[in-house]
Amino acid sequence: MFIIKRKDFFRQGNLVIFFFLLVLTSCKSVKLQTFEFPKPVDTNSKEIAYQEKKIYNLSDLYFADNQFDGARLNNFELVNDSTLVATILPENEPINSSPHYAFRLWSSAPAEVYLQLNYPTNKHRYWPKLSNDGTHWKPIDSVNFKVLTDSSKAQLKLNITNDKLWIAAQELNNSTHVTNWAKERANHTNVHFNVVGKSKLGRDLIMLDIYVGSPEGKDMVVIFSRQHPPEVSGYMAMQAFVDELLKDNRLSKDFIKKYRILVFPLLNPDGVDLGHWRHNAGGIDLNRDWAYYRQEEPKNVANYIVNTVKKSKNSVVLGLDFHSTQEDLYYSLSDDNHSVIYPFKDYWIKGIDNALPNYTPADYPEPFNQPITKAWFFKQFGADSVTYEIGDETPRDFIKLKAEVAAREMMKLLILR
Numbered sequence: 001m002f003i004i005k006r007k008d009f010f011r012q013g014n015l016v017i018f019f020f021l022l023v024l025t026s027c028k029s030v031k032l033q034t035f036e037f038p039k040p041v042d043t044n045s046k047e048i049a050y051q052e053k054k055i056y057n058l059s060d061l062y063f064a065d066n067q068f069d070g071a072r073l074n075n076f077e078l079v080n081d082s083t084l085v086a087t088i089l090p091e092n093e094p095i096n097s098s099p100h101y102a103f104r105l106w107s108s109a110p111a112e113v114y115l116q117l118n119y120p121t122n123k124h125r126y127w128p129k130l131s132n133d134g135t136h137w138k139p140i141d142s143v144n145f146k147v148l149t150d151s152s153k154a155q156l157k158l159n160i161t162n163d164k165l166w167i168a169a170q171e172l173n174n175s176t177h178v179t180n181w182a183k184e185r186a187n188h189t190n191v192h193f194n195v196v197g198k199s200k201l202g203r204d205l206i207m208l209d210i211y212v213g214s215p216e217g218k219d220m221v222v223i224f225s226r227q228h229p230p231e232v233s234g235y236m237a238m239q240a241f242v243d244e245l246l247k248d249n250r251l252s253k254d255f256i257k258k259y260r261i262l263v264f265p266l267l268n269p270d271g272v273d274l275g276h277w278r279h280n281a282g283g284i285d286l287n288r289d290w291a292y293y294r295q296e297e298p299k300n301v302a303n304y305i306v307n308t309v310k311k312s313k314n315s316v317v318l319g320l321d322f323h324s325t326q327e328d329l330y331y332s333l334s335d336d337n338h339s340v341i342y343p344f345k346d347y348w349i350k351g352i353d354n355a356l357p358n359y360t361p362a363d364y365p366e367p368f369n370q371p372i373t374k375a376w377f378f379k380q381f382g383a384d385s386v387t388y389e390i391g392d393e394t395p396r397d398f399i400k401l402k403a404e405v406a407a408r409e410m411m412k413l414l415i416l417r
Contacts, residue, residue: 030310032302035291035379039369043294045200046283048091051275058084062113062160064105068134070174070229072275073103085116090277096285098277099125100230102168107160115156115167116148123151126169126230127393137171139393170232170392175203175269178226181239182206182265188246190256196264197300200281203269205300210245210261218260219417220314221410222305222383224321224373225264227286228278229271231324233390237403238265238322244407255411260314262305267297287321291371306380317341318414319377319385324392328402329362331374331387339384344413348386351409356402 055065056076062084066073075087088101099122105115117124124147129137144157158165166172185208186193192209199205211218225238242263245252266272270281280286282295293299309316317340332345339345349361368375377385388406390399 032306041288043284043289048283069273071102083114087118092283096278100169104164106164110161117154124154131166178266196304199270200296201270208263212257215260217313220260220316221318223263226266229276234322234324237390240400240403241407244404290376316381316383321373322388325389327391329389334365340382355405
């Protein structure tokens, strides 16, 4: 393959060479493979601790509950007449520091209270979001919130009544919400809703299949989201990205005529509905199980993609996996791994940069050390692959704007192949 150094590439601005390279695509494998990595991960199932679903009643004065999908509350105690403590524990350990919480709080009479979030084995991460209905959310005002000395506790000042107040680490988006979103998109003429398998606990693994006319022989883009339950800001970016692909304009229409897009908006429905911090019902980080597929979710999804590619003679050229972390960034392929559309990523990131004033994309090319989706897309298909990370507290309007720009810049490049 013809290769050009990145510094020369941009200096020459040689788009002709880029498009020539994009033409040289092929499906690397149509059989699901297993892989070895420098840092293998044991993804055999591990025991998890289920939270007790209940209403907590503190002296008939204060009440809290976790009786909804996506909730996380492990204990609720009264310290004094105005201080309450909510204890938050993970599903198992060791675990990434993503201490998700979500519960409802109310009182028998109007009261001003101090609510402490207590993490016995971890530290506070997520700025609290409040809602009166579980649908419309806003971050708590900074004057009413503080992280306490060692970060294992945080404190909210709240005015509560006998109306339930929803308190959560991130806006609630459980499996019902995600399925409803996906089915609404399937009202679009060219979007097809499917269930590709079941999770460990029997929940649907849903998928949107986007194409015009016949799906046969088309190059394919695959989109993942919610391998990790609390990563809602990444899910929001995925929603906006997909919606941009479906807009009623020439670019979007031409793109979905040319490409087939598979969207898996919820890879970990059990973890999401159980209120997990990170893992699935098998106690495993699903984004470490893309070598041997020991968990039901990666196994079902990987098999479906490979079988679909084989049946319809598709070629996966790009995989995007939406996640959340403390800041916005992109984890991409290292420069010594040339995908079938190399150097797509360099032009894509540059396009996003040019389209968004006062924003500089943070691109982190990485070697393949662990069995994550980014590595799997490349090793299985030779596809380019990017882990699209959004900050936990990135402003929601900017999440949407940046995802729309990212979708447009992707389409502009790939439409010309």
